[in-house]
Amino acid sequence: MVPSKPTLCALLLALLWLVPDWARPSACSVPEVLRHYRAVIFEDLQAAVRQLGPEPGSGYHHLLEKNLTGMGGGRRRPSVSCGAQKEHSILLSIESLGQTLRRAVTGGRRGSLEKAAWTVALRTEAVMRRHCWKPRQSRRPRMRPVRRRGGRRRLLLRALDTVATCWEKLFALRAMATGES
Secondary structure (H helix, E strand, O other): OOOOHHHHHHHHHHHHOOOOHHHOOOOOOHHHHHHHHHHHHHHHHHHHHHOOOOOOOOOOOHHHHOOOOOOOOOOOOOOOOOOOOOHHHHHHHHHHHHHHHHHHHOOOOOOHHHHHHHHHHHHHHHHHHHHOOOOOOOOOOOOOOOOOOOHHHHHHHHHHHHHHHHHHHHHHHHHHHHOOO
């Protein structure tokens, strides 16, 4: 019996945890990060987007229209920005957003959106660890409890949107750097 593609990808990412520190590169390999993104994280982001369901007026349906594969197009201006202008800074933003997703999902109930966000966070961290650096230990204080209903969901949606925007921007910068259009 052959394992499914998501199972195989999860197994390969789990094996990345076993790579010793000395075998990891000191600088990020953006092409490798983008290749792993296309193979695994893109599908995780799409799964998270599918969890939104048909909620007209939610303001997050532009995620469905976002060009997450890095293949041309993508002219729509995103509502959430990834402010970084250089590849390394964008990768740092993606890492930070992964930590934000992880913190937002930690504790509390785990619905399908939370599970999808958790998967995006863990796989993003694994790819960064493999191709860039060890994730930094965040020295930020713990998030204060959200008082209003739906606050955590809004945070997850904003963070997922920003992660998608950062990936889109990273693809665009890489395409410009290599002369592709």
